[in-house]
Amino acid sequence: MSPIRRIEEAKERCIAVANRVQSLPLSKVTDSCKQTLLRLVNSELNFLSRLSSASPDFSGPISANIGYLESVVHILQQTFVTGVSRVCKPIPLSSENEERKCSSKGIHVDIVCTVDRRPVWFIVSDRNPKYISWLGSHKNKGLRARVEKVLSAAQSCLMLKPFSVILFFSNGLDDVVTQKLLNEFGASQFGKEFSEFDCDFSKDLEYEWVNDFSRSYRRAIIFQLKVEHYSTSSESSQGCTCPLLGAVTPDWADKQSQLTLGDAFCSLILTLKLDNQDMESSKQRAILGDDLLNFDTTALIALVSGISNGGTGKLLATPVCEMMKRFKSNYEFVMAQVMSELQNPILVELGGLISGKRGMICESVHSEFKELVSMCGGHNEKLRAEYLLKCLLIVPDSPSERVMSLPTTRKIALKNKVIFGTGDYWHAPTLTANMGFVRAISQTGMSLSTIEHRPRALTGD
Incomplete structure (x- = not known):
């Protein structure tokens, strides 16, 4: 496929995601959340438009963010996900102790919502599994450090404290890294079934269906980390x-x-x-x-x-x-x-x-x-x-x-x-x-x- 065609296809995927965002009911996802997602999609579209006009012979990788946005919307469309109040934003941290541990901008959480009447955070990754390392390097801090920071923030954040943190790897996860998550953090398989496919269409000028943008999530791996397991004073035990x-x-x-x-x-x-x-x-x-x-x-x-x-x-x-x-x-x-x-x-x-x-x-x-x-x-x-x-x-x-x-x-x-x-x-x-x-x-x-x-x-x- 030519570079121009790859860019155009990525732009069409962005438009398809924008349409799916617009169709999300306000009873489930707040308008501010929808506007946040649409801004991110439009930013991606603008980047692709500049890329195609400035570099017609471009041959590098196309749009690293569109797959991530597709995954976030895929989660939002699941029937068991309700009460979505925050998407693709950092959770603000205020105490001195938190600021020493984390960036002053807070911890980025992809979705704050409710599942089974309990508040949860979703952390979403659309990366190729071979680029997800456990300990990291000078270019990447690694998954272990990321999970530790998220769990630390989850314990400390009173107002938005989740019952659990859900890790969604849309392209799967290496077996070694998977085992590390299980052994070091007590991760468990998320007990909900996600739909395995997303399907969108686009039209040509004669309004005939010409493109089918389907994506499979069969390789997706979803883990749950219960925050109370890392808390010294769990509300559930007090209950x-x-x-x-x-x-x-x-x-x-x-x-x-x-x-x-x-x-x-x-x-x-x-x-x-x-x-x-x-x-x-x-x-x-x-x-x-x-x-x-x-x-x-x-x-x-x-x-x-x-x-x-x-x-x-x-x-x-x-x-x-x-x-x-x-x-x-x-x-x-x-x-x-x-x-x-x-x-x-x-x-x-x-x-x-x-x-x-x-x-x-x-x-x-x-x-x-x-x-x-x-x-x-x-x-x-x-x-x-x-x-x-x-x-x-x-x-x-x-x-x-x-x-x-x-x-x-x-x-x-x-x-x-x-x-x-x-x-x-x-x-x-x-x-x-x-x-x-x-x-x-x-x-x-x-x-x-x-x-x-x-x-x-x-x-x-």
Whole structure:
């Protein structure tokens, strides 16, 4: 293949990668992350354009970075990768001790995201395995030094601290280097299946498919390094000493209660996992984060609200002047929720999110929810709240160190750090309508496992 054709093919690969970046959903990858990737792709395209115009007879290697960018996007497209908050940027390090160990610019991490509800870092290499040495030379520091620095940064970085570091070698790894990783760092095979191929197409001027840019990742080797194995004070070991305060299974045999609470509400609550006969076993599974779902106050209110439980007709039949007197400045907010409920009932939506899960709340949510229901809830809303609380595990406020390390601001309130941080501590996603806090967290670069739901208000039902 001629040099010009090789350059043109590399440019087409860049365009294909840019298209794949654009197609990544914002629910998975933040817009700032997408813009970072697009800047890198455009930089590569500009380099190739200058190369082809300035050196038409160029015969050297073409675009060392396009394969790397393809690998990063390939990882982002995997279904098990969620909550991507940072790509292709250094993790900032601030302490004097860290600065002595690492560059003042920090440690470069290719992807900060969530896998299986736990924060992880991805380090990506698209190099030819024969150029990846263990100890390095005067030109290359070697893989061992790189891994040591990344793990040191992972231990020290409170806000973005990962549960594990994933090493992704898209072109494989030499057997000797592989064995060194296993023996010296206790690396293990990453337990998730990646798709083996990426496939993209380009068009000619007549809009017929002419080029198929497929890439195989069959030779890829992926290792996982658990950060806690190198930490002197692991959060996971502390978690086993944190007692659950209680969970009681309600008695649904009372048919009158079902009539009062509503069939939809009762059916939804019954989909939660309830372990009243074996609480010790339930505690152990909960500590390990198996099937746990953390509820914030907005989620609990959405479950018990009169709007969610058949009260829309009554609200619509109420004269506007009475509604405005009751809800005051919240009138339009409440009516918007009523119309949303008529179009898409929220208990149906929430049923798909909580079915088969063990619901948990922290003490702060427990207290706040009871206070709000007491002040603003009606008779039926109070009954639903009472039954709902009997179905949930109540845990002490125990926010993770990394969430608490975030600066407290107007958008990142201490109360929310405690609630979401407790979910993070237990490796449980938080079900929430508080998207202002979620966006503020994302802007810090932290990957935090959350699930969004539409808001609902207490109506006095």
